[in-house]
Amino acid sequence: MxxxxxxxxxxxxxxxxxxxxxxxxSAERLRHAWGVHGVYVEPVKPGVVxxxxxGFDVLRRVRMPRKAGGGFLRVPVALREDATAFVRDYRAIPHELVLGATLSGKSMYLRHLITGLAAQPVALAGIDCKRGVELAPFAPRLSALATDAGQAAELLPTLVQEMEDRYDLIRARQGIAPSTPDEEITSDVWGLPESERPVPIVLFVDEVAELFLVASxxxxxxxxxxxxQLIRLAQLGRAxxxxxxVCGQRFGAELGKGATMLRAQxxxxxxxxVNDEPSAKMALGDIAPEAVGAACTIAPERPGLAVVGDTSGGWSRIRTPYLSLADAAAACERTxxxxxxxxxxxxFRPASLTKPRPPA
Structure with a gap:
């Protein structure tokens, strides 16, 4: 105890x-018997839980734990309802879909991710088809930024080519024949010596639906x-x-060809x-159907509250602490x-890039 x-x-x-x-x-019965806000069960080892x-609603006023479990490509981004930190681990879950209506807290979630990665040896790239209003404040730390569909159409092939060059590097190091298809290469860059290992790249796509809209x-x-190209990056990029x-307000098959395939990755x-139940089903219905109801009950007066799940079927409620845009932008400028x-x-480096500050 x-x-x-x-x-x-x-x-x-x-x-x-x-x-x-x-x-x-029995967790719900124990909660009432002990008069607490919640009881959560976690297996520790065989035979022990x-x-x-x-004792109270920790998501009402978020205070992140002092030991949040961060690290390389691991960003403590929110607080779970069981008072533990929700850590975005890119090595464990390489690609993620973030959905939410306007003023729901997506931008706050994105700020925490970017500021958490900004201090790490990672390349950050962004596609923001809202003229860059979401990602432009972080320009000093971005290696690439596309602010409309035309620029995105140029950036994505470059990233795909970078991915293919890295596969060539893996082949050369491990003696794999150049004719071997990418899909048959089972190793990844983490098996390379640190001196030869290319820097990780995290691509943020804001309002992904804008990439699917067409007028001609x-x-x-x-x-x-x-x-x-996005599907190729999602299928092969991890290695x-x-x-x-990938962020957006809605992401379903009605966006057009390839949307469902991309979401599956x-x-x-x-x-x-979200604004309706179908939007929640687009995010959670195929991995944790019971979480859809929880997502539909999120109140507008609690921005930053979200339901997080993965393909294991597990899910939980989280809430992102407040982080002002000015503080997030300052963190990117410092790094x-x-x-x-x-x-x-x-x-593709942002034109508004300020002069980098030397390390203190």
């Missing part, structure tokens, strides 16, 4: 024939090319150290408040000197 700032943690040894699911099924008793046949051809963070899902040297992305 161990007291915490939010409640109590108790470890229980299971009786013969019991399993963690038996204890989890931990009960996390939370010419635009339709460009759209098909961009979607194909090359390229990760996707985004194994991480974060659903903020501008960490922008890695990627020659392929130099033509």
């Amino acid at each position: 161990r007291p915490t700032s939010t409640g109590l943690r108790i470890r229980l040894r299971l009786a013969p024939g019991q399993e963690p699911a038996d204890v989890a099924a 931990e009960l996390r008793l939370v 046949r010419k635009d339709e051809e460009r759209r098909d090319e961009m979607v194909t 090359a150290g390229i990760y996707l963070e 985004l194994s991480g899902r974060v659903c903020h408040r 501008a000197h960490l922008v890695p040297d990627l020659p392929a992305l130099k033509p």
